[in-house]
Amino acid sequence: MPSLALLLSQAFNGLALGTLLALVSSGLTIILGTLGVLNFAHGSLLMVGCYVALVVLNATGSWLLALVSVLVFMFVAGVLIERVIMRLFYQRPPEDQILVTFGIGIVVVETMRALFGSQTQHMAVPPWGEGVTRIGFLIYPTYRLELIGIIAFTLLVQYVVLYRTSLGLVVRAGIENAAMTGILGINVPRTFLLVFGFGVVAAGVAGMLYGPILSVTPDSGEVYLVQAFVVIVIGGLGSFPGAVLGGLIAGEIMSITSAFNSAYSEVMLYAVMALVLVVRPQGLFGTEGRV
Amino acid sequence: MNETGKVSSVRRRTLLLGGLGLAGTCGFLNQALAAEHNAPLGTWPAGISGNTAFLGITTPLTGPYAADGQDHQLGYELAIAEINAGSPLVQKWGLKGKGVLGKTLRYKIADSQTKPNVAVQAQTGFIQQDKAIMITGCVSSATAVALEELAQRDKVLNMVGASGSNDTTGKNCQRYAFRSQPSAYMACRALAPVVAKALGKNLKAAYLVPDYTYGHSVFDSFSRFAKEHGWTIATQQVVPLGTSDFSSALLNIANSDAQVFVNVAFGADAVTSTKQADQFGVLKKMKMIVPNISSFQAKETGPELMAGVYGTFDFWWGLEDRYPLAKDFVQAFVKKNKYHPRWGAHIGYLQTLVWAVSVERAKSFYPPDVIKVLEASKSDPYETSLGKVWYRAEDHQLVRPVPVVVGKAASAMKNPDDFYDVVEVVPGDQVMSPPDAFGCHLGPYT
Numbered sequence: 001m002p003s004l005a006l007l008l009s010q011a012f013n014g015l016a017l018g019t020l021l022a023l024v025s026s027g028l029t030i031i032l033g034t035l036g037v038l039n040f041a042h043g044s045l046l047m048v049g050c051y052v053a054l055v056v057l058n059a060t061g062s063w064l065l066a067l068v069s070v071l072v073f074m075f076v077a078g079v080l081i082e083r084v085i086m087r088l089f090y091q092r093p094p095e096d097q098i099l100v101t102f103g104i105g106i107v108v109v110e111t112m113r114a115l116f117g118s119q120t121q122h123m124a125v126p127p128w129g130e131g132v133t134r135i136g137f138l139i140y141p142t143y144r145l146e147l148i149g150i151i152a153f154t155l156l157v158q159y160v161v162l163y164r165t166s167l168g169l170v171v172r173a174g175i176e177n178a179a180m181t182g183i184l185g186i187n188v189p190r191t192f193l194l195v196f197g198f199g200v201v202a203a204g205v206a207g208m209l210y211g212p213i214l215s216v217t218p219d220s221g222e223v224y225l226v227q228a229f230v231v232i233v234i235g236g237l238g239s240f241p242g243a244v245l246g247g248l249i250a251g252e253i254m255s256i257t258s259a260f261n262s263a264y265s266e267v268m269l270y271a272v273m274a275l276v277l278v279v280r281p282q283g284l285f286g287t288e289g290r291v
Numbered sequence: 292m293n294e295t296g297k298v299s300s301v302r303r304r305t306l307l308l309g310g311l312g313l314a315g316t317c318g319f320l321n322q323a324l325a326a327e328h329n330a331p332l333g334t335w336p337a338g339i340s341g342n343t344a345f346l347g348i349t350t351p352l353t354g355p356y357a358a359d360g361q362d363h364q365l366g367y368e369l370a371i372a373e374i375n376a377g378s379p380l381v382q383k384w385g386l387k388g389k390g391v392l393g394k395t396l397r398y399k400i401a402d403s404q405t406k407p408n409v410a411v412q413a414q415t416g417f418i419q420q421d422k423a424i425m426i427t428g429c430v431s432s433a434t435a436v437a438l439e440e441l442a443q444r445d446k447v448l449n450m451v452g453a454s455g456s457n458d459t460t461g462k463n464c465q466r467y468a469f470r471s472q473p474s475a476y477m478a479c480r481a482l483a484p485v486v487a488k489a490l491g492k493n494l495k496a497a498y499l500v501p502d503y504t505y506g507h508s509v510f511d512s513f514s515r516f517a518k519e520h521g522w523t524i525a526t527q528q529v530v531p532l533g534t535s536d537f538s539s540a541l542l543n544i545a546n547s548d549a550q551v552f553v554n555v556a557f558g559a560d561a562v563t564s565t566k567q568a569d570q571f572g573v574l575k576k577m578k579m580i581v582p583n584i585s586s587f588q589a590k591e592t593g594p595e596l597m598a599g600v601y602g603t604f605d606f607w608w609g610l611e612d613r614y615p616l617a618k619d620f621v622q623a624f625v626k627k628n629k630y631h632p633r634w635g636a637h638i639g640y641l642q643t644l645v646w647a648v649s650v651e652r653a654k655s656f657y658p659p660d661v662i663k664v665l666e667a668s669k670s671d672p673y674e675t676s677l678g679k680v681w682y683r684a685e686d687h688q689l690v691r692p693v694p695v696v697v698g699k700a701a702s703a704m705k706n707p708d709d710f711y712d713v714v715e716v717v718p719g720d721q722v723m724s725p726p727d728a729f730g731c732h733l734g735p736y737t
Contacts, residue, residue, distance in 0.1 A: 006546050013542050020536075109353075118357035120562045120591035125570065132572040139545060141570040144538070213570070214535055215563035219353050223535040258539030263502055263529035265539060 018251025027202030033238025043221030049204025078200030236286025333446030338422035347417025354405030366639030407437035432456030461729020487520035497549035525549035586633030589710035597698035606637035685726035
């Protein structure tokens, strides 16, 4: 039986892990909820954000410049993917959408491999995040502590854009009924373009923030795609608050389970997902019959 | 008389020599004819019907072991190019002329994605469509044992790639599979006394263990040999292969009272876990040991995290100072690929050359003949980049030296690949397990 101190430490770690999972999942759920497209290229786009940040950091050492570069690069990439490919698939069956995004993911990963190779790239923790912080009995990496705040702010910005702006209103109207929204004179395709770009930016920012923690290789994003998918299934497909809550639940499940036996942490995550699907198939925040 | 006597003497000698030559020729012809009269087996003789022989190679070019896999590929490519060219380098290993028994080697390489089922699917294609006469390559024990089973079933020789699990030449051993990398048992038996001497006796160790045959094998072996030096287990954290975030496991390790952190994770997982262990303060609190260091771990984490870390390799390029053929290999590899080979490349290179030498010794590609040569190699060891080595007949494990290394500080590096010092090279026969220790029962020849 783990000590109370260890259990509390793991509960805190679950919170930190959960915010990371929530951020990774947010981009996936925004695109799914709005456009009805399950973006299987999400994991690879996350790694693109990571590599863009790495290149800028290696050249300049500036995290601010890296952030700006990631925002711009990922938005342009998102817009291009939507204009050139995704727009042609909105009216196609879901399996076509899955296949095309899966294909985009493969192309993106292999392009990164051609450019950077398969070896892990070293992305250092920023100077303002180095070392460990002691909070009572808990010793925790400073960067991960800071990430909780940074991610909370990032998720808040996403929430405000989606739920407190006119753009968000159009987006949510588009989700409910794209045809009716179009009849009202609103340019729905342009809104969808922005949403896709926004989702890709969210993936890229997650990749950048995750860079100093994870193994920066072209196919590292695959794991995050799977985890993000589990998170949005728990939280409710297409629901932004669901992604946040799902991420936190997933983080806590994996972390608390690890206090007892780390080998079962992922097993428990999938078990909870299965349980949610049985008890509430639409997920915690999902709406029945919609995605 | 004298003149006649000389003539007689010369004739007698000539006759004797001629007789011996004839007997030898007859023996060779008999062997050749015997081989020709063997019933078809696996891809033999279809795979060698022309003037080429085909090798099926699988290696992970994607997934957590991709970096090791690419290095592995380059080792195979170098060996095959040298064999086909009949270079002086491979003549020193015992090969004659170009190719193997005059046949040019052809090959295909498939990406196994670090997944056993993908590797088996690819090698099945090579066996059925390309009539591969030998299959090889992997950077995972899970893949290794899957390919061993395939080799035994299809009666195609398998020169196992990178695999450290005891099961590979233990309960999963096969007549048709030969492993050159040290088993976990060998590596840990070589490493434990060295680290006990360097770090001290009676220490508590925390283990990070990937949840598959390799991880459990290394944990079992290292904890067993460390126990002989009074080391105990503070905690064992088992994590799935391909874990991206080790925070939960590392938190448990950081909260244990261990003095040593034994990191069994491999490939990209080893890099991520090492990086995260540093962020959690584990590396400041504990000395890290990596029983089986990944090919590019120091390069990928940065030398500062691996400085002072003890571990073992299949091969480190610094061994060129000890073995002439290692020097030849390292020089040829650097010339072709512009970096120093890691041990993935070495396994590909050595296994291909040892197979080729065995075929030439057997004077046949017929798998049972080649297997018998490999099994009898103790009486006629192979001259290799690791000195003289041989395969143990009982379990097909290569009896070979095990290099124990320690990571260098960045300031001590003499070139960009100079990450480790070889602390000790432990002779193979000192670290071998009893042949039946892991339940090996080799299958039939035919």
